Amino acid sequence: MCNHERRHLRTNCDRMNFALRHRLPFPFGRVLASRYPRSLGRPHLLSAEARRVSSQSIPESTHVVSISFPPLPDTLPEPPAYPCPHLTNFVALNPLYQRHWRVCASYNNVRDVKTVALEKKFTLTKYRHTLEFFNDVMGLQGICAKEKHHPIGVRFTFTTLTFTLKTSNAVPAHSPPDPPRSPGITLRDMRLATLIEKLFEDKFVLSGKGLGSTDAPDARDQPSDPTDVVS
Template identity: 30%
Template sequence: MLALRFPRALYISKHSGRRLFSDLSFPVPPKPKGWPTPWITETDATDYLFPLYSQGWYISAVSGDLPTVKTAGLACRFAFPGCPPAAEFIKDVLTLTETENHHPCWLKLTNSGDNSSVHICSTTHSALRPKWDPTDTSESRALQGITLRDLRLAALISSLPSNTFRPSAEIGPSRTRPTWDELSATLRFWATPASQPTRTKESSDGATDGMIARREKKNPVCAACAGPHPINTCPNRHRIPPPPCALCDGSHWRVDCPVGKESQRSGKRVSQIKKTLAQTPVNPCPNCGGAHWMADCRVPQAPPQLVEALQLPVPKIDPFEANGGKVD
């Protein structure tokens, strides 16, 4: 399948009347026709998905229609030097989604100081997974996932002139940017419902909604594999691509976040720990002279007057008196 390249403007914004694209040199897949849309194939991944990795896009876990089933979404976090350019970018994205008749499953704007970020994740709800079993039917294969609609939307979003985000040139293979074999194996693993006991909210013992909710918490659902166990005991979470960590944006599950573990150990807020990790003190610690902040110093701190008062003089011992006047 050949990539489409558009040398001229494509869309005109309905709100401002300006062109969304002045030049498209990024490979854009053709617009699919009909519903449901099949999942991407290995050829689609080679032609369109893998080039998107270099633009900052990655594979993210998305909850399916059933609580025990997970699927994949195509996500990216765009960074901007402030809120106005991020808001302009969101306007163009919304106009593009109306034109394409395909909307992302989430579109989030986050402001932190002078910087802003826009997090987008796209998946096709009316999709058709591959036929993995001879007994599969159209009804059993109906499962949301990544299709050509998502690859096309991602390519067009990356080509927006209002997108001033330029990802790092050091982006390479990772768990969130898997190869085709890793991606297909993960998708099939996610799409297999885990065996969980059926629960109903109808209680014959007169339990209240709060009591029923507390009972349901005893049967957790793993955020990684959707199994009937908490994620911190999941044996497969290290083989499943995680979404960006909500605490530090790292490529790991939140339960494995070093920032979160340090916060639990020290009792400090996450923002304090991130600030400490991001900044290295220029001057040594005034308390012990170490290469850390004084607030993180493990040496007991006391006023100089108290330290001087607690220092005992070194006793002077005459060696002749200690040996009874005898010389060895």
């Protein structure tokens, strides 16, 4: 082992010792445990106090942050034919709101035309996992190809992917024949967001490739009416 690896391992062990010694609540201790597996794989490098604390169960008085997400629906409504009607029941988005999907303002091709869109940023642990997630969603055999619907924007960094969903050619609900079309959130966007969320939870979070959120959602991102966003 070279000097650089020894210094890196010693730093990781010090951080893990600190977390265990002070009995830091979730998620800090759990994040350290997942981020620094080398120190966990070498228990002899931990201090005796750290080994003693780690072998004990967390007392009931310890505050542990826990977010209980409502289950995602097992079955989804069939996708409507194009042009899709605007979504009017925003209460149906509550399971997505609880998982930090938000309704945000979005501009059409003309900058002064403001509409709404669904958006969420996903965080993964490594660059190759980010590419894998992107391919599972946007690839030739991905979710978008099967749904015949795609995001209007994807922002990509080393370990994050942000999807923005809306339907460009949507029509008002309960409209007369041949109504004017305008962008907005439709049932196809809700279906796509739910399928992306299920994929992320089942394949990436459970396997440690993706980081699930432990923060409470912001109520300001959960409008019950799209006019609250565009007004």
